[in-house]
Amino acid sequence: MSYHWTLTDMANYPFLDEAKEYIIEKGPTLDDLQTELDEVVIRAETRVLEAIEDGKVASRSLEDDIQREDELFSYPVARMLVSCIADNFLIRRYALGEAERVSERLTSEETEVILVLGEELGIPGVLNNDTIFLSFIDYLENTTNLKGPSWKLVNQDLRDGQVLIKKSRYIRIIKENVMLNIIDELPVAVNDEILNVFSDYIENIQKRLESSRFKIESLDFGRVETNLFPPCMKYLLAQQKEGVNLSHDARFALTAFLNKVGLNEDGILQLFSESPDFRADLATYQIEHIIGEISGEGYTPPGCDWMKTNGICYDPDPLCNREWMGHPLTYYSVKKRGNRKEVDEDKDNP
Ligand code: SF4
Structure with a gap:
């Protein structure tokens, strides 16, 4: 099937082979970006920030060829910005944001x-x-x-x-x-010169990324409902109650999670006391130690990537497998909100 891609098409779908060739032939150099192409870099930063904060890169109206080129050239720059930070959550979030934009565009295409x-x-x-x-x-x-x-x-x-x-x-x-594809391709290699040129943008994106994570972590969850816990935490809690000796990583993840969803030391002790070989002195020591670590060092419960790397992501269910799922607290928060729209895969994928 042959088709002539216009500059507008390439700006909308910058992963096309023709778009890549256009960028190689006419795209800006690092020097250009530093000296005269603010629009391109600002748009690239916006792409990343929108993906972090809205879960979608918004489409722009492209009125002339200058705007079309800026839009097209901002795509590889956005990928570079993401690669400079090279954070798995950011890469997934950015990939989803771009894919949402493409999907929305396509609904109005022939x-x-x-x-x-x-x-x-x-x-x-x-x-x-x-x-x-x-x-x-x-x-x-x-x-x-x-x-x-x-x-x-x-x-x-x-x-x-x-x-x-x-x-x-x-x-x-x-x-x-x-x-x-975007998740597979990122991060691309970046060198010190690139890190230097984009240092201000990288710093801003990192701040917004952390603040976005913080929003997850500072949610007020209200009453603790263990039936809404993610599968990993249900599993670890069940193991704890059965008297299985959890690894330090597992104990840390579970205690930090319980503390974050609203249980204080006594509440966690009470849950742990259902274990047949419960030893109050040992459990108190462990909980205090972990909660102390959390408050003293500012640690927060680990995210899904860490859980997976450490082999304690158990029985992920369809909600776990959603592309934006990155943290057991996010899972719990979605369940708490009873947000059926997000829980039910089929409703938004007719
Ligand atoms: S994907 Fe995340 S929330 Fe789901 S089981 Fe694994 S660690 Fe828990």
């Missing part, structure tokens, strides 16, 4: 454009009447993280190795593909 874009991303679909035929292999590869029952292959209309889907579903698959 089907032909959507199909060409899908083809360029390696997930070619064929249009037949109002239905898109997609190879079941491509379908499976790009829906691993889409957990609702309506995404399961057994629930699809499957004919001769092709899955028949609606356009809205094809766009959802493209969104997933864009997000996973």
Whole structure:
């Protein structure tokens, strides 16, 4: 399928091969960015900040070629800014933000454009009447993280190795593909010169990133409801109650989590006292030590990446597998809010 991508298309979909070639041919050098291209760097920073704070990079209206080029060139700069910080939560958040923007754009595109874009991303679909035929292999590869029952292959209309889907579903698959590609590609290599040139922007992004994390951590959770705990914490709590000797990492994660959701030392002791071999003196010492570590050193409960690295992320469920899930406290907070829109995969993926 041949299609001529315009500069507007390239600005909207800067991961296209044509867009990459355009950037290589006409894009700014580091010197240009330092001396005369404030607009590009500011837009790049905005992309990252919007992704952190809103979960979506907002589309801009592109009135002339200067704006189109600024938009296009800001994409690799935004990737550089993210790479300078190289934080997993930021990379995921940024990837999601860009993918949301692409998905929103695509809903107003002609089907032909959507199909060409899908083809360029390696997930070619064929249009037949109002239905898109997609190879079941491509379908499976790009829906691993889409957990609702309506995404399961057994629930699809499957004919001769092709899955028949609606356009809205094809766009959802493209969104997933864009997000996973960005996560795969980042961080890109950055050197000291780049770190130097962008130092002010990096500092600002880091501050906003931490403040965004802090918002999660300073939530008032109200009454503690253990039935709403994430699977990892339910598991660790059950192990603790059964008298299993938890590793230091596990004990630290559990105690810090319990403390953060509102249990004081006595409350944690009470929960731990249900263990058959509970020893008040030892438990008190351990809890005080950990809570002391938390308040003394400013530690907060570890996030999902840390839990996974340390082998204590147990039985992640569909909510855990949402792309924005990065912290057991986020899980608990979503459950507490009873936010069905976010919990139910299918509602926002019709
Ligand atoms: S993904 Fe996070 S919240 Fe879910 S079980 Fe693992 S550590 Fe817990």
